[in-house]
Amino acid sequence: MQPIGDIAANAGIPEEAVERYGRYKAKIDVTKLPVAKSFGKVVLVTATSPTPAGEGKSTVTVGLADALARLGQKSMIALREPSLGPVMGVKGGAAGGGYAQVLPMEEINLHFNGDIHAITTANNALSAMIDNHIHQGNVLQIDPRRITWKRVLDMNDRALRHITIGLGGPGQGIPREDGFDITVASEIMAVFCLATSLTDLKERLSEMVIGYTYGREAITVRDLGVQGALTLLLKEAFKPNLVQTIEGTPALIHGGPFANIAHGCNSLIATNTARQLADIVVTEAGFGSDLGAEKFMDIKARKGGFSPDAVVVVTTIRALKMQGGIAKSDLGETNVQAVQSGIVNLQKHVETIRAFGVQPVIALNRFITDSQAELDFVLHWCEENGVRAALTDVWGLGGAGGEQLAKHVLEILEEPNDFAPLYDVEQPVIDKITTIVQKVYGGKGIVLTDKARKDLLQIEQNGWGILPICMAKTQYSFSDDPKKLGRPDDFTITIREIIPKLGAGFLVCLTGDIMTMPGLPKTPAALNMDIDSDGNAVGLM
Template sequence: MSNTDLSIASNAEILPIGEIAERAGIPADALELYGKYKAKIDVQALLPAARLGKVVLVTAISPTPAGEGKSTVTVGIADAFSQLKESVIVALREPSLGPVMGVKGGATGGGFAQVLPMEDINLHFTGDIHAITSANNALAAFIDNHLHQGNALQIDPRRITWKRALDMNDRALRQVTIGLGGPAQGVPRQDGFDITVASEIMAVLCLATSIEDLKERLAQMVIGYTYGKEPVTVRDLGVEGALALLLKEAFKPNLVQTIEGTPAIIHGGPFANIAHGCNSLMATNTARQLADIVVTEAGFGADLGAEKFMHIKSRKGGFHPDAVVIVATVRALKMHGGIAKGLLGEENPEAVRRGMVNLAKHVDTIRQFGIEPVVALNRFLTDSDAEIGEIMEWAAASGVQAALTNVWEQGGAGGLELAKLVKQELDRPTNFAPLYDETDAVEEKLQTIVQKVYGGAAVQLTDQAQKQLAELKKYGWDELPICMAKTQYSLSDQPKLLGRPEGFIVTIREIIPKLGAGFLVCLTGDIMTMPGLPKQPAALKMDVGPDGKAIGLF
């Protein structure tokens, strides 16, 4: 058998989704079928739970091109819990077509630790992201139509902040001019596109807890400002009901399965470097209602997705992680130790030792939240015993629980030791506390994240960001959590500063209020909300065979 993720997924035995629903305790009348192997869950048809399950959050060290396998470990540990006869559900984000067709790949795990049907999930799935794209662009159309039809709200076309969206990396759409061609074609103005997973509607869908909450959050979204510099919201336009109507099916969580038949709920897909990086509250809360243990993940390293899970998702959801897993690899640690990607196959324990500072910082970050993390060392074939020994010796000396995992090759069996360590942490009380209060000044919240989470020296605001901050305070929007838009490759805002840089200053170039989502997006460095494709996009290797099966997906 070929050892590609796609071939393993294609040869796996996949069960009818009704059997998976039965395993998860989902009654038939709460299941809305999307073919044989996918379904939506009608949460309102579920019986109330006597108690809610505990949450295992999987995060990682700062990612590198060498790969860490965070989603693979997330799926693998869920399957390991299943093998240990625990009641468990894995809850993941939906993949975006931008990374799938670009360079990062999908988000369904890998090897024998995958969610199925892999092809469907990585492509159009149940259409959720398309629905979000439609709602986002419907709002854009309503705004431009309002301008064209007389502009009763006196919206200043120069101060419209709402952008159109597309779920694809397309740098040519970052800045566009619309409305050209004369009066019948609308009002000319500058516009732009975000990738759909950076849309505020994605964040709203992921943080809403009911249809009514969804509508209220949509209504609160700011789309621009009047000529008098007063904010204009979706409520002012009166279209929150129409947007909610477009999202009503997408709002329902999706049920699928792992290769080993563990129930998996996949729903919502915000990026963690330009958005809050967590799957939906609906998905996590539904999983908690159905299982004793919920294994979920947050995007990229602990400085991004995990920090936002703690400060944004936990606050909105009224729960916090009961255990945290930090995924690390020998290969990635060697890169953080200064080794080029092409030389990672060569044994180099000294490089591992140098790169350990990155893992140490992420452990320190999770501990600051009052949770003792468990390290999952995701093994690759090229890892030597000496290199692995460096990491395990460091863990023992640092009082960190660590387990060698091999879930890519062995599935749940390769994660049993990790699952047992995590179960020990689940049985212990945590002392969870966020690192800042929402009532802290914005400057204080930023300083806390930069110093405590990134390990930097200070934060500075550009003139534009300072002006925006003054406006936020004027409108009373400053008592919101922070959603940092920052490179994933470094703890700093400079992608090439690997390892554990010190003494750096993070520059905030722009602050964008997202009132519907309930946070402030702070843009750092040269981070883009519409990525571009690489020179050799993954799409060049993709095709479909005469049997209708995918070729070269991964």
């Protein structure tokens, strides 16, 4: 690794804007950057529907930026921060892999400059203020039965989903039901990632709804008067984090909302900082195009006032075979027929990106078990369907393994596109949700539960219906049933609850059995983790 000061200097970041967190990490004070004369183009990396086999989206994101740098482009990466819940749960580390990694990998995956802990603290400080207000007389007449704000923890802990607090007598607060979400599902994380300045951050925090009065009037953070304190807790975390790839490409890693609960993109301030410093910014959005990419384009790009200039869709032979009905244990066997059956999933993701007016590039991420016949089938399918595609091996070769992909991306960056969000925010809420279900998921329509209908009525009465939609849905299927792989059709999506997130500026629609506090699997990734006598992390990859 190069000293972070050298990485910053090469990126055009002045010394006075660099706040070092050790030898290889830094925060960037964006207020000390020179005024931008122009902004770089944005390349969004998304993927087909994720499977337990893994698609390597973050790895391709890193490798593509390195490949662009090898081709003489001034590139920079903008990524989300890993959450400790998934790191210790299913995924393990989340900093790329092989020769396409961001470094220092261990520190990025574990606590990384304290940003997520700061969000945890701000969220729980607000919870403490709410309960204290009720305990001290409840001037705002907050109904304890209608408090919507939850505590958070950056860990998968199903036992905390539904709890009772305030037990033990009058001195211990007011007894009420409560619960924990994972930190990256907190509205503060979404606000953090969509704010453009500290002033904007404070204003957005003040607009968050925490519950309702006995008369069912909304109570906001502004009513409690604690938006200044929350902003103070977040002021250092709000500065983007600078690190580097193995090949020395600068990377900003900042913010990390869940993509199947929130909008799944790194912070807007990090993306805009990268756009200010580089000619090409490579960024990613969580899970497949039906979740992260849709929200990137309908929420983040809309709020940020920019458009994606190219979109890369990552897929693998392994993933396509699983979409075609093959078990994970049998993925190592050549099965062109299974690839043919599963490619309908890729086809739908291509159609989705094109629906936004952008032409996709397919990154066929190569694994050692892939046969030439399987690879040839996918590449031939792409050619027949008029989609640029490149076989990539950035895991094994670094940037050199992504040069063909980078060349395709550069071709698209020279072409005009007709990007536009899928819906107008002024449309009725039902129409916006239906548009996403039909155009992105390929479903027939939606069904609202009685709870969702009551939520919608309240949203419309309060004038909140003009906000964008943030669908909370399983990542494994276009439907709300994670077992329906491939490209299901003739299905409806059940909306069980609609939650207004006024600070973030969107309406969250909960579907299926999606959880805002995940649980650990039977065999957590944490069981493979250790530390050696020299202090080196083991099993975190």
